[in-house]
Amino acid sequence: MIAFSSLKHFGIHARDGDIGQCKDVFFDDQDYVTRYFVADTHKWLPLGRKVVLSPISLLEVNTTEEKLHVNMTKQALKDSPSIDEHKPLSREYEEILFKYFGYGYYWIGPGAWGDFSHPTELAHQQNMQEDIEEIERPGANHLRSCDEIDGYTVSTNDEDSGHICDFIIDKHNWQVTLFIVDSRDWLPGGKKVALSTAMIKDIDWSAHKVNITLSHEVLKALPEVDDERLDDSDYLTSLVNQAQISG
Known part of the structure; x- marks a missing residue:
């Protein structure tokens, strides 16, 4: 267990170095599941911006060092789809983000993480869900900011x-x-x-x-x-x- 008040001060560490700090958490207001960490990268990356990271990318939560270790490089994060800070995250943006990282869709399947019990199981599942995507188009998401609430x-x-x-x-x-x-x-x-x-x-x-x-x-x-x-x-x-x- 971890408190949001602690988590929002954690650093975010890629495979090749620090890339930012967790500033917010978006959760689903129907399932009450964390969907994204909002990372502020301006201290680590040139022209740093706010980006979102899914729990699917997590390798480790190090409470001693107060760091979230993610399974990606700094360059991959830098090149990830940008977000409009003044607009809510849309399902269309989520589709683009998940395709970029190659993740399976959490919204396809019966559980909070689709057909899986743990978010990291959705890594590298994109190709397996392409046929399903054509049949079952995703509806609206229900993302809300902890910082807002x-x-x-x-x-x-x-x-x-x-x-x-x-x-x-x-x-x-x-x-x-x-x-x-x-x-x-x-x-x-x-x-x-x-x-x-x-x-x-x-x-x-x-x-x-x-x-x-x-x-x-x-x-x-x-x-x-x-x-x-x-x-x-x-x-x-x-x-x-x-x-x-x-x-």
């Missing part, structure tokens, strides 16, 4: 009761497992608590609000999150277990 209001069945301040992500399958809510500025004796994604009713993007299935009183009764331990993987795993029981 950080700060969204959390609304219980009764009233607004806090705001999103972090996310907990499973490093194995890149599932977004928890939303961390800070209620200290909203409730007397407020605290930080962890919500499983099963507790989320919907996300209102126009109102910048996350609506949850819990009541105000149930939210207040959830165990408090220890801020000082959000870089402790074992502690984060225990938070996930607690939240699943509460849900």
Whole structure:
């Protein structure tokens, strides 16, 4: 497990050197799965720009060195399709990106990673899916930015009761497992608590609000999150277990 607040400071290391820093994470708001890391490359590459990397490319997550190691060269990343920072990622862009890297499409198949349980299994699967692509054209994606949702209001069945301040992500399958809510500025004796994604009713993007299935009183009764331990993987795993029981 890893907190988004920690992950967004990780460096990104290609096979031949450092290439940037993770600045954001895009997840699917239906499956709650991390789809892309947004890399800021301006310190490492000439005319550096923001690019996106799929978990499919990951070789290692080194929490000691705070680095994401990816299976590509700096040149391959430099030549990858550029993105418009001011527009959402489209499915058309995803198709171009996946064809460039030779990845199989995660949106073809029954699971969060298509026919596979782990994202890296989609590496080098492009040719196997070309025939399927002609039959099953992809629909719209549901990508959302963690950085954008950080700060969204959390609304219980009764009233607004806090705001999103972090996310907990499973490093194995890149599932977004928890939303961390800070209620200290909203409730007397407020605290930080962890919500499983099963507790989320919907996300209102126009109102910048996350609506949850819990009541105000149930939210207040959830165990408090220890801020000082959000870089402790074992502690984060225990938070996930607690939240699943509460849900």
